[in-house]
Amino acid sequence: MNYKSRITLDIVFKVVFKATGYLVLALLGGIFAMLIYNSISFFLDVKPFDFFTGMEWAPTAKNPKYGMLPLILSTTLVTFGAMLIAIPLGIGTASYIAIYAKPRVKNILKPTIEMLAAIPSVVIGFLGIVVLSPGIADLADLPNGLNALNGAILLAVMALPTIITVAEDAIHAVPNAYKEASYGVGANRWQTLRKVIIPAAAPGVITAIMLGVGRAIGETMTVLMVTGNAALMPTGMFDSVKTMTATIAIEMGEVPYQTTHYYALYAIATVLFFMTLFANIVGEFFINRFRKYHAV
């Protein structure tokens, strides 16, 4: 190829590469614009106050009600339950892998946990129906086990790989000198873990938890399949709940285009978007602090 065409090609591809970079910005902007545009269309019909504080979600009733409080509370309940299970298990497992496990055990455990992360959410939801649901029904003497508890357990299983991997990295990244100093003043392994390593790794561990929270809030298929989907105010873990993601997934397929109900689902998606965004930003804030102190 002659010199001139080589230079031209160089310039052309520079522009192409740059354009793709800017298109990513356009993608996020597009998602954001879509959410905001449709939400505004919704808020022209329904007052924001009624939407955020309404206790009843009944968009197909004769006198439709668009109160999203039951949906937010359902999502919060399921996510909270999932974290109650996943945080202790995740940090325990991460500590075990990072400090206690022999290299051979570690080499088996880490790919196994990665394998869990690879299992599609719809398969986990399916197992919730065929394994966990009859189990919960038997133990709690209910007609079926499709409730918030089922969703919380499954979301915990799905959040565990994220929490374990990120927390393990953080614990592993704590400088050895900290450990040696702790042993040097006579602390044992457990005291070193609890009083020195976990506090030093805390920002990374918080990031792990926030990423798990973000994943749990946004997860659709598992909760759609196992939480029973009754849009009522939840009162406990054995109630059937309808999360925000499940509401969108169920109702978007049935709703006529560009009706108030249609816009309402986008308004829910907007709230969902900001909830996960918040979880991720908090997570990012802590990982940056962690990096600053430990220069990972």
Next chain:
Amino acid sequence: MQFKTNRLSSVIEWGSLLLSTAIVCFFIAVIIWEIFSKGFSVLSWEFTTMVPKEGMTSGGILTPIIGTVLLTLITSAFAVPFGICCAIYLNEYAENTWVTRTIRAAIRNLSGVPSIIYGLFGLALFVQALNFGTSLLAAGLTLGLLSLPYIITTTEEALKRIPNSTREAALAVGATKFETIKDVVIPSAMSGILTGIVLTLSRAAGETAPILFTGAAFYINGSSGYVNQEFMALPYHLYMLSTQHQSIDQVRPIAYGTALVLVIVVFLLNLTAFYIRYKYRKDEN
């Protein structure tokens, strides 16, 4: 305080870590056991090569398998070139300006956006605005958008591992910047890029939420395969068989078989990624 540590308490303390690890392993074991033990008896050559019959209560799952394969092909045809180009821009060209930092922040945020929101965006952009209708193409592109941030991130990480001296050597013998990237940087980063692509596609193949409103169908008569028509996909098929089918108990074995095939597909893709990484590492040494 006494100097001698209490034997019992240290056993309990370490035992709690061991226990939590054991519980996590137990979860994994239950998942694998349930799927493989109950799905294996359903699995046969006929099951994977026959189309669903009699309202999906008998026959195989060929149509959803074809749908998932085509869907993944469209996803990769869109997301792979786009993602690699963007990663090249970020790692090789972009200076550290506020625009670049915004692009990076956008990528991090996009990877945290729930998949159902990608579904809504696909519905608004591809199905409605661009008028593709609910189709294989619309669903594939939606999954492509979802995969994009992962491909960009993994590719950029692979590019970062190539030392600058490699680039300088190519530039010094007269290659243009594009030639350096095309002939030197990308080939040396290939293993990392491929690993990232395969792992991302294994995620995309198992996704259900983004294809709910963009083209997945309950049932397609005969084998499908047109980009402008609705399609059947493995994850959506499993969802339908386990929650929406009118005779759920009758189709349960097929649901187990579908779940097993889906898990095997995902595991095989993961093993491929693992193998690529392993092989290239060995070659480098």
